[in-house]
Amino acid sequence: MQLKKRKKNFYEKLKQVYNKLPKCDVKIKLGYCNAKVGKEKEKQPVAGLNSKHMESNNNGCKLIEFAFSKGLVIKGACLPRKDSPYADDVVLSARSTEAVTAPFKEFEAAAKNLGLEISETKSKYFVTEKDRRNTDDLQLEEYNFERADSLIYLGSEMTPENKVEADITNRIKAANRSYRVLCIMLKSKHLRRLVKLTLYKTVIKPVLMYGSKAWVLTEALEKKLNIWERKVLRKVRYGKL
Known part of the structure; x- marks a missing residue:
């Protein structure tokens, strides 16, 4: 009730x-x-x-x-519906090449049952280790996967050293694009400051902070983010209260 x-x-x-x-x-x-x-x-x-x-x-x-x-x-x-003939953002993780072979075979079999094929050109393999001397491609069954120096997964950039500098740089670039779209509104003297702050908090800042829960920040990185935020907030000072 x-x-x-x-x-x-x-x-x-x-x-x-x-x-x-x-x-x-x-x-x-x-x-x-x-x-x-x-x-x-x-x-x-x-x-x-x-x-x-x-x-x-x-x-x-x-x-x-x-x-x-x-x-x-x-x-x-x-609207007409069509079944998507592809699967995206699928990750198999293991500690060695031998350990990833069995899960890969299971994944390949499941994909074939659904009528899907694994793309060698779009699929990459990635190693998170400091020793990067081995740059050979990965051979699994009849597939040959190229090794990637970095990887974009779910919008976040991953590196072999698990450093977040590259990811933060990409997030700032993405946030800058959102900022430029709204720049005219943020500079406007006809919008109230509260409206501008709401635009910043709901549209621009989430783009910057996407994936930030996984970041381990140094003082330099924190300073870099603060500088960017102050740049945007300076545009908000104009306008009615």
Whole structure:
């Protein structure tokens, strides 16, 4: 009963927020509603024909009801779906070449069962050790994998010495790109300082700090990050309080 009440309150608040928006604005509702939108005939004007579910669950019905009442369309169910013919960001780790052979065979067999093939050109192997004299390629079965000096994994750069300098430099470059996109707004004298700070904290700073929980900072690196942050915050000083 309590869960049903919370759902009811959620959609009532959502309708209240929606009704306050200007009619001429384009409205896009984003978020996870735990909703299964089905292919029922009576729901097709809102949900379309391309949902992966045959029947809607209770949350799906509530979402469809809200969309229908406001003249919205559930795009996730209207657009055609295609199964992705690839797998990305797969990592096999081991302490030696012999130890990684068995997991690789299992992975190769599982990939073939799904109709996938391992790409030698896109796959690399990486060694985290100080002794880098051995630069030979890795031979596994009929595959030959090139050794990489550094590796970008999930947006973070990894090096054999596990140093974070290169990763921080890349994060600063990425944050600079985000900063340049919003630079005009940050310099504007018409935006309040609180709005600019919100833009910095929600759009720019997360780009810089992505993966930072794994960083081990020296004083020099900490100083480098502080200098960059002060550069951005100097632009925020203009504008109304």
